[in-house]
Amino acid sequence: MSERKLHPAVAGAQPMYRAENDPDAPLFEGAYKQRFDDILTRYPDKRAAILPVLAMCQELRGWISSETIERVAELLDLTPAYVLSITSFYTMFRPQPVGKYLIQVCTSIGCDLCGAENVVEKLLAATGTRTGEISEDGLYTVIEVECLGACGFATVVQVNERVYESVKTETVTRLLEELR
């Protein structure tokens, strides 16, 4: 947890996937309250804080529950339906909990050409899951995503706040071991 005070210019720009999240973590307390206040100072309008604020909630709790939606709506003077329309538009917000390691495999054209589908298969087999499921040990969720913007390093796999470039079926096992 970053207890170090963040510069307000970047207070809303922290990675939103972390392994050490806690679904019951209190929202908007301590350093997070400070960040919330700092984020608001960066925009002329409260509504604009919605993406950074939601990201901060996901960073803490790992997903966006309806309770989170209601809290955010209340804090930003929006309706819960509005917040839901936002969380459901932007695909990085998770509508349900995921494993400790959220493994996102790019299967867009650049990675697809280089065998992304096989990487997905290998990852699913190695974690014993189906797409989107949490593995039995609670550690992994594997999903396919669209282009991660690193296409020259296919296949691109993002695990929480880390990017793994040039993943091949042969390196999948090592990748998973490295995570533990």
Added chain:
Amino acid sequence: MADASSTQKVTIDGHEVMVPPGTTILDAAERVGVVLPRYCYHPGLSAPALCRMCLVEVEGAPKLLPSCVQQVQDDMVVHTTSADARKARRAVIEFLLVNHPLDCPICDAAGQCELQDYAFETGQLHTRVTDPKMVLGRDNVTPEIVYFGDRCILCTRCVRFMDEVAQEPVLQVVQRGHKGYIDTMTGDLFEHAFSMNIVDVCPVGALVNEDFLFKARAWDLDQAPSICPGCSQGCNISLGTKENQIRRAKPRPNMEVNSYWMCDEGRKTVVNWGSGDRLEVPMLKGDSLLPVDWQRALSALTEALRGEPGAARGVASAGASNEALYILRRLMEVAGFDGGYFAVPMAEEHVLAGFPKLALRSERVPNARGAELFGFERSDDPYAEVASHTGALFVLDDPLDGAPEGFGASAAIFVYLGTRLSPAARRADIVIPVTTFAEMEGTFTNFQGRVQRFAPALQPPGLARPLWMSGSATLERLGTGSAYRSAAETFAALAGDYEEFDGLTYESIGPGGSLIASARTQTARAG
């Protein structure tokens, strides 16, 4: 006022028209009688130009342009039925049908569905879509309104109504792309005093009022322009009737009063208005109250008034029309007007935030202002004002529910002009059946002082007739006036007698209504 130099010449499908700058192609087209198909555009809402149904060809433009937002330019030449424009339109319909269930035979909107209309027009209800469709199903969004996701074309009119007009953005597009649908927050129902407007704005049958669901097909309804009797706002409405009953009300646009909207309560109020046990024949008291024909009833009324019964007091309903109140006043004047009273039921006011001119007014009667103009007084307890009156006693269109024991017993003559025969009304000497607003032509004066006309939507029951008819016939017999042949003629007489109405006629009031004199000067001063 736009002068000639600031108007612009547009040619639409060969018709030239001059319009002020800023006019959209869609509006300009309407002026030459070309109605462009549209889904997302609604004149009472912002225009996001997203359905792309209204695309037209403009000479010199590289692409087809959305006519609902594209403003005209001088010398613009527009083709709404060029091959490209027609192909684009057909394509939009085809795209919309990609995921449409095509359940028109059981859809509540069938007959007033813009998707169905245009699909017929472009001749394509069978499609090239052979791949399986997504299924979304149905879901309530309010306790009374159901959302059919498969029929929704994501025009966002309902979303914009709640956001911009109701200013409670509780309906939203959830998800994105082809997965998008309309939702509150999952599972939550919302309630809003004006919620049913979302059913009206929905161009297809995706939002449906459950009360109306499957009860009557839209094309089965007869329509009549009317004024909502629910409160003193006087929303302009259209009454949908079937089998001589009111089945529903929809708002009629009037920018001065209700824009394109009306409240939910008004809709519920008018349904079945005036049905049930009605007073259908004139009656006279002999040993008991007995039906008579009109001749005998009017003679009896004439006699009674000639017989100098003593000054007249009365209770009127502020739901009666201007014409009825005027005639009542004149009948009472024959005996000497000694005071008339009306009650105003009050309830919570609900202002429509995005169009605050419109509110479900706390005065839940349509014509309190009119009643006042004819010299009637509002009273918390109108019955008490007249209960022990000893002269002539008149009651107009007030069912006398809750009138005290022995109401009217001391009156020299008790005349009951009404639609319902309650136990208290049974004590009357003369009973005259009148019509409801829905069964006659007439006017109300709303809280602003706007006189607005309504047309008959139903046949009156039995021998019931508008009071202007029976009352003016009586006045003729009394030699104090002539029998009027129409509501319009009655109104002309009224306008001659009351300064506030001076100069107004049915014709000049027209479909939009007109302000009474004092309200005119007031708005002139304010503006």
Added chain:
Amino acid sequence: MAYPHSHPRETRILSEHFGEIEATTLDGWIERGGYKAVEKALGSMSREQVIEVVKESGLRGRGGAGFPTGLKWSFMPKDDTLPHYLVCNADESEPGTFKDREIMRWTPHQLLEGCIIGSYAIGASHCYIYIRGEFVDVIPVVNQAVVDAYSRGYLGRDILGSGYSLELTVHLGAGAYIAGEETGMLNSLEGRRAEPRIKPPFPAAKGAFGMPTTVNNVESLAVVPHIVTNGGDWYRQWGTEKSSGTKLFSCCGHLQKPGTYEIAMDFNLKDLLYDLCGGPPEGREFKAVIPGGSSVPILAADELDAECSYEGLEAAGSMVGSGGLIAMDDSTNMVHAVRRMVEFYAHESCGQCTQCREGTYWAAKILRRIERGGGREEDIPLLLDISANMAGKTICVLSDSAAAPIVSSIQKFQDDYMALIAKGQHAAVGT
């Protein structure tokens, strides 16, 4: 050096320090001549002079549309009292495109310099760098650069005593390609769904929070300090009259040496493919190349002898787009490749426009069916007709982008379609 590979035939302006970890730090950047351009612009040039030199350079927007950057800046109101905004478009999400990522992760200060100078030129009081949220490895680098720039007075009040003040905020996207479209980005920045807006009004009149705004791509901004330092003519020494300077091409797919290369804009596409990128994998040949991100038409192997300028690639039948080159060798089934691309657009369509929302979905469904052996001959004209109905009719050009690969693949690789259709029919007969 370029990254991860470099080649002597590159012209390295933007990419000179790619791969040098020290260049990411403020001190490292200053050692490499950093922030001189900021000092020059803010210290000795007027707003108009900055716009003028960028106009002279002929720089065209690198985000995809190729609109002249200086001209865009000149649309911003001059004498109003409203707050102005610069929004740096770092949403880079178009399949095949990963050049902005390299700029940000190796030379974040190069981008900040561009943001500061650009903000100054358009009179912005606040600059937002809108980075796609998925760039988890890039974001900390940019964040650090911003914090450092603030601490040395390159950002904040009265920058370097010039009297000019600028706030800069890093704003993250949260998973939406359409947020890269400039008006979608403005909506997203305002906390709305990233749904593109109808134009007019254009952002320069009514942009972020209703105020005059300019949206610029990362690469467009990052090159500005070089132009300010060296002048417009210097930049024009590369490229052509209509396409001056250098451009980053991020190259991926079936290549020996995929990566980001910086070339003069008159460079030959074939040379880029064979020389810089090392050609197709061993024993393979190119079948198709998309030169500018998945939104531009596909070129067949015999169309690759083209100049990488805006006009050159257009003449060849495609576009520069974002410079995201995707190479496909002869092992590629084009129906499969196009299906993946169209699925991307179906997934990313914001869903406002009927044609785009339904068309992307419908076309993807047909392509999937063909790929699985359920194709029919009528699918070919149907796909072409759907594409025609999708193109040129919507609020933004995502719809056109989805149609482009369908049309060009049918035009150029119909055999791939017919083979799958025939195979499917045989299979059906056989069972």
